[in-house]
Amino acid sequence: MVIAIGFEGSANKLGVGIVRDGVVLSNCRQTYITPPGEGFLPRETAQHHRSVILAVLSQALQEAAVMPEQIDIVCYTKGPGMASPLQTVAVVARTIAQLWNKPIIGVNHCIGHIEMGRLITGSDNPTVLYVSGGNTQVIAYSRNRYRIFGxxxxxxxxxxxxxxxxxxxxxxxxxxxxxxxxxxxxxxxxxxxxxxxxxxxxxxxxxxxxxxxxxxxxxxxxxxxxxxxxxxxxxxxxxxxxxxxxxxxxxxx
Structure with missing residues (x-):
């Protein structure tokens, strides 16, 4: 049984989730919302993430009913995404991994989305339409790696x-x-x-x-x-x- 904690902050949504052998124990989020007609800038988004990440981490642990010593591995979004928010969350994840003496692994944002979809749907070898604020790709698994076809x-x-x-x-x-x-x-x-x-x-x-x-x-x-x-x-x-x-x-x- 493996318990993993994951930190996501590639854009304006800050999230901390805890998973045990494919079962989601908690999935806590805080979104940086700007006024109508405005987008979100990297610097302000990173400031938002810094201001809420410890509270979101505490909430995730409480909802999952998990203690830090029970965590087996720390994961974080390595990219792609907005540089400043990514760096902010990566610093927290690395600090947590050192404090708790846990191994840490960086996760590719795109592959994380795909694998999450595979987990939830139970798909074996899907053709993936991956669309988000910063990505639009048609992806399939071929020759031991995900490949972009369009x-x-x-x-x-x-x-x-x-x-x-x-x-x-x-x-x-x-x-x-x-x-x-x-x-x-x-x-x-x-x-x-x-x-x-x-x-x-x-x-x-x-x-x-x-x-x-x-x-x-x-x-x-x-x-x-x-x-x-x-x-x-x-x-x-x-x-x-x-x-x-x-x-x-x-x-x-």
């Missing part, structure tokens, strides 16, 4: 949605993408948008520029509502992701 050639889908949320001044609580999805469910009119799939790769920056430039005029004219624009953007981006994921599944059959 990806964005500019910005990630999460970044695209976040930046459009700023145009509409949507709240960052709990996240811009979540609030876009809420509005999208109420959308009724589909605005034709550029659709950019290049082989197994996608491009989102042109779509974002297009809808950013058109949004003010469209909203003022009354032809489209904010709900319609969120619906149109989300449907277009998701359709592109479905296409490249489906293409990889056909290739691997």
């Amino acid at each position: 990806e964005t050639i500019d910005i990630a889908i999460g970044n695209c949605l976040d930046r459009f949320a700023r145009v509409l001044k949507l709240s960052n609580d709990p996240s811009p993408g979540y609030n876009i999805e809420k509005l999208a469910k109420e959308g009724k009119k589909l605005l034709p948008l550029p659709y950019v799939v290049k082989g197994m790769d996608v491009s989102f920056s042109g779509i974002l520029s297009y809808i950013q430039k058109q949004s003010h005029q469209l909203l003022n004219s009354g032809k489209y509502s904010p709900e319609d624009l969120c619906f149109s953007l989300q449907e277009t981006l998701f359709a592109m992701l479905v296409e490249i994921t489906g293409s990889l599944l056909l290739i691997l059959r």
Whole structure:
């Protein structure tokens, strides 16, 4: 029986989790939330993580009902992510490992997401559509390693949605993408948008520029509502992701 504690702080969410042989004992988080229309900067995000990480660590231990001496290994997100928040959390993880006299291991952020999905779903050899604020990739396991078969050639889908949320001044609580999805469910009119799939790769920056430039005029004219624009953007981006994921599944059959 192995008990591992993990520290995650690659972006604006700070998390500490404890797992025992694949069973999640605690998963405690604190998110740095900025005002509507603003993103989160590395320096301020790192300051947030420093201010809450010890409280989140204490909460994780209490919820898991685990003492430090029962921990077998300390894990932390090594990257990719935002440098300052990553460094802040890494320093705490290394300090904890030394204080508790435990081995420590750095975890690749992307592989951590994939392995978490495999654990929860019980998948053996999945084709993975990995999308987040900073990543958009189609990944599969081949020749003893994860390999990227398709990806964005500019910005990630999460970044695209976040930046459009700023145009509409949507709240960052709990996240811009979540609030876009809420509005999208109420959308009724589909605005034709550029659709950019290049082989197994996608491009989102042109779509974002297009809808950013058109949004003010469209909203003022009354032809489209904010709900319609969120619906149109989300449907277009998701359709592109479905296409490249489906293409990889056909290739691997």
